[in-house]
Amino acid sequence: MFTSATHRAQTVEEVSQRPAIELEDVSRSFGTVEALQHVSFAIPEGQAVALLGPNGAGKTTAIGLMLGLRRPSHGQVRLFGLDPRDRRARSRCGCMLQESGVPLNLTVREIITLFRSYYPHPLPLAQVLEMAGLQKKAMTHVGSLSGGQRQRLYFALAICGDPDVFFLDEPTTGLDVEARRHFWEQLRAFRQLGKTIVLTTHYLEEADTLADRIILLDHGRVRADAPPALLKAQVTNRRIAFEVNEPLPAGFFDQLPVSQLEIQGHRVSLLTPQLETVLRALLTQPGEITNLTITEASLEEAFLQLTRAESEAKGG
Numbered sequence: 323m324f325t326s327a328t329h330r331a332q333t334v335e336e337v338s339q340r341p342a343i344e345l346e347d348v349s350r351s352f353g354t355v356e357a358l359q360h361v362s363f364a365i366p367e368g369q370a371v372a373l374l375g376p377n378g379a380g381k382t383t384a385i386g387l388m389l390g391l392r393r394p395s396h397g398q399v400r401l402f403g404l405d406p407r408d409r410r411a412r413s414r415c416g417c418m419l420q421e422s423g424v425p426l427n428l429t430v431r432e433i434i435t436l437f438r439s440y441y442p443h444p445l446p447l448a449q450v451l452e453m454a455g456l457q458k459k460a461m462t463h464v465g466s467l468s469g470g471q472r473q474r475l476y477f478a479l480a481i482c483g484d485p486d487v488f489f490l491d492e493p494t495t496g497l498d499v500e501a502r503r504h505f506w507e508q509l510r511a512f513r514q515l516g517k518t519i520v521l522t523t524h525y526l527e528e529a530d531t532l533a534d535r536i537i538l539l540d541h542g543r544v545r546a547d548a549p550p551a552l553l554k555a556q557v558t559n560r561r562i563a564f565e566v567n568e569p570l571p572a573g574f575f576d577q578l579p580v581s582q583l584e585i586q587g588h589r590v591s592l593l594t595p596q597l598e599t600v601l602r603a604l605l606t607q608p609g610e611i612t613n614l615t616i617t618e619a620s621l622e623e624a625f626l627q628l629t630r631a632e633s634e635a636k637g638g
């Protein structure tokens with residue numbers, strides 16, 4: 323579909339061996355706030371990584387460090403083996419940050435042309451407009467774009483330099499479901515060009531859909547670092563759902579290891595880390611149990627369990 327004029331053919335070994343980004347024992351404080359603490363990871367070229375975490379986890383700080391917009395208080399950050407502020411590294415980056423200010427009195431075409439001029443090997447204008455789905459808006463003034471269209475423009479400006487690594491800080495916040503899915507398609511197409519992608523998100527579905535790997539940050543530390551499927555498997559919780567022909571005795575679940583217990587009429591759903599214990603109790607009580615299903619925890623449940631374990635370990 324899309325072609326990249328400057329995209330070099332790379333062998334599998336090259337793609338997997340050369341890290342695009344490296345953080346080595348990185349900490350960053352703002353006064354007394356430790357936004358990141360002893361964070362280390364490497365992102366190989368061609369990988370799509372989601373930095374996931376609750377508010378204040380340190381996601382934006384991490385992106386700022388990788389882009390050279392901030393400096394670490396401790397440790398080292400490298401972008402393509404260079405200081406992230408080095409022009410050679412920066413010219414290979416595209417970014418869509420939370421606060422992207424652009425002049426409102428230019429047309430879409432004019433501003434993309436301006437941004438293309440900053441890069442040594444920009445993508446053709448027509449391709450940028452097509453990738454961002456802005457062909458029909460080329461002559462529209464930026465100030466007249468809707469929120470969703472403006473988000474597409476930010477995407478266009480971020481990719482127009484044909485970056486090797488693309489940083490996105492909460493790119494779909496505020497978009498409706500349709501616009502979000504459209505954006506995911508655009509990003510997937512961009513990924514197929516072999517690009518490295520680092521995105522922060524609050525949307526677990528977004529991380530699950532787009533990322534090869536999720537780095538879960540919480541209170542400035544890496545809490546988990548794994549592919550989405552493995553992250554879900556790390557979590558011992560299972561969801562049990564079933565129907566009862568008559569209500570279970572009062573207090574039935576009080577002594578059982580269950581959480582997120584929901585009872586709606588005859589339908590019961592719960593989470594448990596001890597599947598056998600709960601099943602034994604259910605199957606030995608006198609009432610009839612039907613439509614029993616047992617499923618793996620969703621990514622959302624995994625996320626909650628992992629972050630809860632962290633705050634409990636801290637006594638929080």
Ligand SMILES: Nc1ncnc2c1ncn2[C@@H]1O[C@H](COP(=O)(O)OP(=O)(O)OP(=O)(O)O)[C@@H](O)[C@H]1O
Nearest residue numbers: 352355356357375376377378379380381382383384
């Ligand atoms: N410029 C700053 N000055 C002071 N404190 C800051 C600054 N930037 C970030 N922080 C603090 O560092 C911590 C991490 O913030 P950061 O923005 O990186 O988190 P985040 O995971 O991106 O959060 P969100 O999902 O809400 O955007 C927070 O406690 C935040 O208040």
